[in-house]
Amino acid sequence: MTRLPMQIQLAQNKKEKPDPSTLVFGKSFTDHMLIIDYEEGKGWHNHRITPYAPLTLDPAAIVLHYGQTVFEGMKAYRSEEGTIRLFRPDQNMKRLNYSLDRLCMPRIDEENALYALNQLLQIEQEWIPTLEGTSLYIRPFVIATEAFLGVAPAKSYQFYMILSPVGSYYKEGIHPVKILVENEFVRAAKGGTGSAKTAGNYASALKAQETADKQGYSQVLWLDSVERKYVEEVGSMNIFFKINGEVVTPAINGSILEGITRKSILQLLRHWNMPVAERQISMDEIRSAYESGELEEVFGTGTAAVISPVGELNWDGYKMIIANGQTGELSTRLYDTLTNIQTGKEKDPFDWVYEIKKHVAKLA
Numbered sequence: 001m002t003r004l005p006m007q008i009q010l011a012q013n014k015k016e017k018p019d020p021s022t023l024v025f026g027k028s029f030t031d032h033m034l035i036i037d038y039e040e041g042k043g044w045h046n047h048r049i050t051p052y053a054p055l056t057l058d059p060a061a062i063v064l065h066y067g068q069t070v071f072e073g074m075k076a077y078r079s080e081e082g083t084i085r086l087f088r089p090d091q092n093m094k095r096l097n098y099s100l101d102r103l104c105m106p107r108i109d110e111e112n113a114l115y116a117l118n119q120l121l122q123i124e125q126e127w128i129p130t131l132e133g134t135s136l137y138i139r140p141f142v143i144a145t146e147a148f149l150g151v152a153p154a155k156s157y158q159f160y161m162i163l164s165p166v167g168s169y170y171k172e173g174i175h176p177v178k179i180l181v182e183n184e185f186v187r188a189a190k191g192g193t194g195s196a197k198t199a200g201n202y203a204s205a206l207k208a209q210e211t212a213d214k215q216g217y218s219q220v221l222w223l224d225s226v227e228r229k230y231v232e233e234v235g236s237m238n239i240f241f242k243i244n245g246e247v248v249t250p251a252i253n254g255s256i257l258e259g260i261t262r263k264s265i266l267q268l269l270r271h272w273n274m275p276v277a278e279r280q281i282s283m284d285e286i287r288s289a290y291e292s293g294e295l296e297e298v299f300g301t302g303t304a305a306v307i308s309p310v311g312e313l314n315w316d317g318y319k320m321i322i323a324n325g326q327t328g329e330l331s332t333r334l335y336d337t338l339t340n341i342q343t344g345k346e347k348d349p350f351d352w353v354y355e356i357k358k359h360v361a362k363l364a
């Protein structure tokens with residue numbers, strides 16, 4: 001594969017880094033960003049790392065009107081030995097291409113994009129926080145830049161990567177979150193864009209999220225769009241239930257986002273020989289399990305959310321307090337194992353982690 005040249009323009013003034021102990025998710029950004037242009041007939045070109053700065057866009061850019069855009073979320077960690085570690089970035093690049101296809105946008109070369117990320121991370125490595133529970137969040141995204149008000153796929157795009165030092169996604173930190181089951185609005189329907197990581201899925205969720213927030217809930221749990229009976233996912237994470245010793249999560253069905261953390265947790269649970277099921281699960285079943293004392297734990301999984309225990313589920317006013325509102329044993333074990341693998345404190349039996357220096361050497 002030909003590696004396209006990267007132009008690098010370093011920032012004149014470096015920003016002050018935020019205090020790692022008070023990091024808020026997605027609020028501060030590093031000194032540089034990556035940009036790659038696309039034009040029909042020319043393909044992806046003009047790879048560059050520039051100082052982090054606002055974008056200049058034509059007011060008629062398609063992304064602003066019809067939401068032709070996709071994104072990803074990944075994290076970089078620094079190990080105790082000082083190496084930079086990424087968790088399954090190949091999977092994010094694969095999913096980015098899946099989302100690009102769904103939105104009629106041009107695919108990226110996955111290896112080239114990873115190589116570009118390596119270069120960006122080498123420049124920004126001092127921004128990777130090392131405090132327990134912190135990391136450098138990576139947000140790759142692609143937008144349709146063509147100025148055109150007709151509804152059609154654009155002929156020009158830009159691919160960006162920006163970086164943000166982060167702590168916990170939820171204000172609760174690693175403590176259990178409260179979730180409201182959404183009965184009125186739906187996130188996605190089969191055949192829609194629910195399985196792609198595209199902005200519209202998140203914009204359409206804001207209304208329900210706002211109501212939940214007013215009632216003191218961190219997120220909403222979405223139900224299926226047809227019967228409003230079956231569990232789909234939570235706003236920023238996939239969801240798991242431990243019922244009488246078995247761990248159950250909704251099966252991938254065309255409207256749920258196929259989370260990389262979700263997939264990794266399933267692999268870890270199977271490796272531990274725990275009973276696991278990917279299937280349809282209804283709220284009635286969850287309520288019965290709760291009433292019979294078999295609903296042992298509920299937790300969400302996601303890049304931003306990591307493993308997030310759920311302490312309360314409110315379904316139409318019926319409140320289910322899970323594991324006495326505490327973090328369950330399995331959630332703790334999963335959180336510890338996953339984050340130890342990610343940061344290099346524990347062996348990685350699955351070959352999930354990419355160490356940046358090693359990867360660059362391999363690609364150079």
Ligand code: COI
Nearest residue numbers: 073074236302303304305
């Ligand atoms: C992630 O977990 O990386 C996500 O993209 C979820 C996001 C909406 C914060």
